[in-house]
Structure formats: C-alpha cells, structure tokens
Amino acid sequence: MSILAQQSAATGELRSRLNLLTLAAGAVAALVAPFVIYPVFLMNVLCFALFASAFNLLIGFVGLLSFGHAAFFGAAAYVTAHAAKVWGLPTELAILTGALAAAALGLIVGFLAIRRQGIYFSMITLALAQMFYFICLEVPFTHGEDGIQGVPRGTFLGFVNLDNNLAFYFVVLAIVAAGHFAIWRIVHSPFGNILKAIRDNEPRAISLGYNSDSYKLRAFVLSAGLAGLAGGTNAIVFQLATLTGVQWQSSGEVILMTLLGGIGTLAGPPIGAAITIGLQTYLAAVDFPVTVLIGLIFVVCVLLFRRGVAGEILAYMRKRG
Amino acid sequence: MANVIETQALTKQFKGFVAVSNVDLKIAEGSIHGLIGPNGAGKTTCFNLLTKFLEPSGGRIFHRGEDITGLKPAAIARRGVVRSFQISAVFPHLTVRDNLRAALQRQNGLAHQFWLSDGSLAVLDERARELIADVNLSEFQDTPAGELAYGRKRALEIATTLALDPEVLLLDEPMAGIGREELPRIIDLVRQVAKGRTVVMVEHNLSVVANLCDRVTVLQRGEILAEGSYAEVSADERVRTAYMGSEHAH
Numbered sequence: 062m063s064i065l066a067q068q069s070a071a072t073g074e075l076r077s078r079l080n081l082l083t084l085a086a087g088a089v090a091a092l093v094a095p096f097v098i099y100p101v102f103l104m105n106v107l108c109f110a111l112f113a114s115a116f117n118l119l120i121g122f123v124g125l126l127s128f129g130h131a132a133f134f135g136a137a138a139y140v141t142a143h144a145a146k147v148w149g150l151p152t153e154l155a156i157l158t159g160a161l162a163a164a165a166l167g168l169i170v171g172f173l174a175i176r177r178q179g180i181y182f183s184m185i186t187l188a189l190a191q192m193f194y195f196i197c198l199e200v201p202f203t204h205g206e207d208g209i210q211g212v213p214r215g216t217f218l219g220f221v222n223l224d225n226n227l228a229f230y231f232v233v234l235a236i237v238a239a240g241h242f243a244i245w246r247i248v249h250s251p252f253g254n255i256l257k258a259i260r261d262n263e264p265r266a267i268s269l270g271y272n273s274d275s276y277k278l279r280a281f282v283l284s285a286g287l288a289g290l291a292g293g294t295n296a297i298v299f300q301l302a303t304l305t306g307v308q309w310q311s312s313g314e315v316i317l318m319t320l321l322g323g324i325g326t327l328a329g330p331p332i333g334a335a336i337t338i339g340l341q342t343y344l345a346a347v348d349f350p351v352t353v354l355i356g357l358i359f360v361v362c363v364l365l366f367r368r369g370v371a372g373e374i375l376a377y378m379r380k381r382g
Numbered sequence: 383m384a385n386v387i388e389t390q391a392l393t394k395q396f397k398g399f400v401a402v403s404n405v406d407l408k409i410a411e412g413s414i415h416g417l418i419g420p421n422g423a424g425k426t427t428c429f430n431l432l433t434k435f436l437e438p439s440g441g442r443i444f445h446r447g448e449d450i451t452g453l454k455p456a457a458i459a460r461r462g463v464v465r466s467f468q469i470s471a472v473f474p475h476l477t478v479r480d481n482l483r484a485a486l487q488r489q490n491g492l493a494h495q496f497w498l499s500d501g502s503l504a505v506l507d508e509r510a511r512e513l514i515a516d517v518n519l520s521e522f523q524d525t526p527a528g529e530l531a532y533g534r535k536r537a538l539e540i541a542t543t544l545a546l547d548p549e550v551l552l553l554d555e556p557m558a559g560i561g562r563e564e565l566p567r568i569i570d571l572v573r574q575v576a577k578g579r580t581v582v583m584v585e586h587n588l589s590v591v592a593n594l595c596d597r598v599t600v601l602q603r604g605e606i607l608a609e610g611s612y613a614e615v616s617a618d619e620r621v622r623t624a625y626m627g628s629e630h631a632h
C-alpha cells in the first residue's frame with residue numbers, strides 16, 4: 062500500500078489545488094464534448110465513470126476488493142428497464158428504483174461477504190455475483206439471452222424529452238455528477254474518516270470502539286447503490302438490459318478501469334473508464350481483437366504506471382512541489 | 383481495593399497448543415499492573431483475550447464484576463477497556479490530527495454521518511490539539527502518521543488511546559523500540575496517564591517494571607508462575623530460574 066502512502070502524503074493544499082483544476086477541466090470538457098463527440102458514446106463513458114468511482118469507494122477508501130460489482134450495475138439495469146417498460150414508471154423513478162434494488166442486493170451480498178478478510182472477501186463477492194448471474198439467466202422477467210429490449214427513454218422529470226440525445230446527455234451528466242458528489246461527500250465526511258481508519262488499520266479502529274463490520278457494510282451498500290445508479294441510467298441510454306451487465310467480465314472491467322485511472326484517487330476511475338470505453342469502441346470499429354489489446358495495455362500500465370493515470374500525475378506534481 | 387478486571391480460568395488453545403492456561407488475573411483499581419514473562423509466555427494472547435480480539439477456549443472475563451466474556455471487541459472498547467498493540471498501531475495515511483479525530487469522533491456522535499462535510503469534525507480539534515501537545519507532537523499535526531519516526535508513532539498511539547479517556551488501559555510493550563534517551567519521557571507519560579486509571583502493561587524491560595508497577599504477574603508457558611510486588615516476584619526462586627536469570631537478581 063505504499064502507493065496510497067505516497068498519494069496521501071501530498072499536502073492538503075496541493076491536493077485541493079489539483080482537485081479544483083481537475084474539476085474545472087472536467088466540467089469544461091463535459092460541457093463541450095457532446096457537440097464534438099457522439100453523445101451516446103459519451104453517456105456510456107459517464108455511466109461507467111460512475112460505476113468505476115462507486116467501485117473505487119470500496120477498494121480505495123475501505124480497502125475492500127469486490128470481485129462481483131457487475132451484479133449491482135446489472136441488477137439495477139434489469140430493474141430499471143423493467144420498471145420503465147412494464148410498470149411504466151417515469152424514467153427518473155425507474156432509475157431510482159434500480160439504484161435502490163442494487164443497494165438492497167448490496168446489503169445481502171455485503172452481509173454475507175463482509176466478515177471475510179482479503180481474498181476470501183473477493184471470492185465470496187465473485188461467487189455471489191455468479192449466483193446472481195444464473196438467477197438472471199433463469200428468471201422470466203429478464204428474458205434470458207434476449208434481455209429486456211425496447212425500453213422507452215421517456216421524459217425526465219416530465220419535461221425533458223430523452224429521445225433527444227443531446228438533452229439526454231446533459232441529464233446523464235447531471236446524474237453522474239450528483240453520484241460523484243455523493244462519493245466525494247462520503248469520502249470527506251465523518252463516516253469517511255472512520256472508513257479510511259479501518260482501511261489503514263482495522264484492529265486499531267476496532268480497539269477504538271468502532272464496529273468495523275458495520276461500517277464496511279454501510280460503505281458496501283452505498284457503493285452498490287451508486288453502481289446501481291450507473292447501471293440503471295445506462296439501461297435507459299441503450300434502452301436495453303442484458304446479461305452482459307451482470308457477467309463476471311463486467312466486474313473485471315470495472316477493476317481494470319479503476320486500476321488504470323488510479324485507485325484511491327477521485328479523478329482516476331473516470332479517467333480509466335474513458336480510456337477503456339474509448340478503446341473498446343474504437344477497436345470494435347476497426348475489427349481488432351479488443352480483449353487482447355486491452356489486456357496488453359493493462360499489463361503495460363501496471364508495469365509502468367503503477368499508481369494509475371491520476372496517481373502518476375499527482376505524484377509528478379508533488380515532486381515538482 | 384476492588385478489582386476492575388478479573389478472569390477465572392482463562393484459557394486459549396491454538397490447535398491443541400495451550401497458549402494461555404487457567405489464568406486467574408486480578409487487576410486492582412487504580413494500579414499499574416505489570417504482566418511479564420519470557421517470549422511466547424502468552425502475554426499478548428492474554429491481552430487479545432481480555433479485549434476479545436481472540437475468543438477464549440475456556441474461562442470467564444469480568445469487568446467491574448460483570449461478565450463480559452460474550453462481548454465483541456468494539457463493545458469492550460466502548461466500556462472503557464482499551465488496548466494498545468505490540469506493533470505500533472496508527473492510521474498511516476491519515477494525518478496526526480485525523481488520527482486523533484478518528485479516536486474522538488465516536489464519543490462525540492460524529493462517526494456515522496456520511497452526508498456531512500468533514501469540516502464538522504473541526505469541533506474536535508481543540509481536544510485533539512491538547513492531546514497532541516501532551517505527547518509532544520504539535521509540530522506534526524499535518525504529517526501523515528506513516529511518516530513519523532517510530533517513537534513518535536508510539537506517542538501518537540498513546541495520544542489516540544487517551545483520547546478515549548479509557549478506564550482501563552492495556553499497554554503491550556509500550557517501550558519497545560523506544561530509544562534509550564526517549565525512555566524516561568515515555569515512562570513519565572505512562573505514569574501521568576495512570577493517574578485516575580488502571581493500567582496493565584506488558585514489559586520486557588525490568589527496570590521499567592520495577593520503576594512503574596505496583597503489582598506484577600509473571601507468566602510462563604501460559605500459566606501464572608508468580609504474583610506480587612516486583613520485589614516479591616524478583617525474589618521468587620522459580621521466577622529467577624525460569625525468567626529473570628541470575629544476572630537480574632540484584
């Protein structure tokens with residue numbers, strides 16, 4: 062964990078200066094982008110940015126490596142799609158229902174996994190996610206291999222017509238920004254300070270009277286809910302919820318994005334998501350074996366930039382003072 | 383004098399190996415109680431049992447006459463029975479101030495709020511500053527704890543432990559790794575800390591034990607070998623042969 066040591070060693074002032082800079086750059090880019098780049102692609106990037114950030118809340122700030130986070134993303138996609146298409150809920154309520162369902166699933170998975178330490182925790186999350194995958198394969202409401210198709214985009218809050226990609230983009234941007242604000246708030250809250258303490262030295266946190274399992278479980282539920290917010294939004298964007306969302310490869314992808322961008326940094330996961338989704342989309346178009354190249358890039362990154370993109374930048378800035 | 387902590391036939395086995403065997407400890411209120419014995423005698427295991435970091439294989443633990451054997455470790459800490467660790471335990475990526483805040487948050491009801499800014503923790507800073515000053519770490523408030531020298535980590539650990547205002551302090555080798563020149567300062571600190579509290583300390587340095595402890599329990603292979611004042615146990619023939627060796631018999 063010397064990576065984290067170096068990062069947190071950056072002075073608070075530098076951090077906040079850098080955060081502001083990143084935030085400003087990100088905001089400008091996000092506002093200009095849809096006029097230059099295809100909005101549906103961007104919405105996909107935004108959803109995965111939130112997904113990766115929600116995952117990073119656990120690995121980066123609680124020290125829990127969940128290997129089954131796709132279950133929450135995918136579950137929310139199904140519930141949102143079903144709520145919008147079958148129940149006819151307004152879009153925002155459908156997404157909210159999906160996020161809450163993911164949080165509830167997170168409560169179950171977390172409850173079963175949180176008592177385990179280290180790799181055992183990861184293995185249980187993976188096992189439970191796989192179990193959930195098979196449930197999704199079997200139950201009728203997910204429509205098996207076909208998935209839930211033709212989900213209506215509807216209108217947002219009753220007045221934004223989401224069939225307009227540009228308008229929808231700004232709605233997604235607002236949702237994802239709100240999700241990131243929530244994560245930032247959690248990390249920099251009284252609760253967040255205890256989470257970081259547990260990450261750093263769990264026995265010590267317990268000896269100070271904190272029931273660490275209960276803190277970890279709450280963080281897990283929050284992370285699952287936020288992953289669900291991303292998954293539900295994504296389902297509306299593509300008007301589709303399929304098994305792809307809940308399969309283990311998606312859990313692996315989100316780990317990759319977070320590692321690539323920088324674990325334990327707030328800007329890292331969105332950067333990692335943009336790189337990964339960008340590569341996938343570009344390589345799919347040129348008909349190249351995507352997984353091979355992404356795997357290769359991943360290996361190079363892990364060998365050369367172990368802190369991830371954001372982590373390396375932070376370390377560089379710090380060295381320059 | 384009442385006993386704050388008492389154990390009855392406390393036992394811990396690790397896969398057939400008995401690390402702590404039928405230990406009846408009596409810790410008198412307000413005392414500084416030394417727990418000594420050779421390496422592997424079961425001292426740390428005793429602490430782990432008292433604070434429920436380990437589940438006893440047998441026996442009971444009482445705090446103020448109440449059976450606490452079934453409690454969880456966090457609950458025991460909340461009762462005011464707080465331990466330190468043999469290997470210094472700080473939160474390395476948190477600043478010294480945030481380490482103190484983490485210790486102070488719970489009593490002030492500021493631990494669950496994930497929706498509040500951590501600026502709300504500033505109300506704890508006055509108390510944090512006092513505690514930091516008590517252990518001479520004022521100039522390191524904004525330093526990540528992981529960057530402190532070993533002795534200072536020890537000091538920080540004591541400060542965070544004191545932040546809980548514990549009734550009973552279990553210190554596992556608080557002097558280990560402390561330089562000779564720093565030793566008097568830490569001894570002084572422990573003496574100060576012990577005022578109005580009960581302290582149980584594991585310590586290998588016998589001059590420190592002689593200097594600080596009102597009572598001493600000697601453990602050997604998980605069993606109590608002798609008990610009494612330092613003068614009494616150090617005069618005990620079995621203790622001298624088993625643990626102290628002739629060179630310590632002054």
Ligand SMILES: Nc1ncnc2c1ncn2[C@@H]1O[C@H](COP(=O)(O)OP(=O)(O)OP(=O)(O)O)[C@@H](O)[C@H]1O
Pocket residue numbers: 396401419420421422423424425426427428468
């Ligand atoms: N978790 C464990 N599993 C198996 N054996 C253990 C475990 N913890 C301690 N032991 C064994 O129990 C015995 C007592 O260990 P303990 O750590 O309590 O000794 P100690 O008196 O604190 O020694 P030291 O002075 O070296 O710190 C040792 O033989 C140790 O190897």
Ligand SMILES: [Mg+2]
Pocket residue numbers: 425426427468
């Ligand atoms: Mg020990």
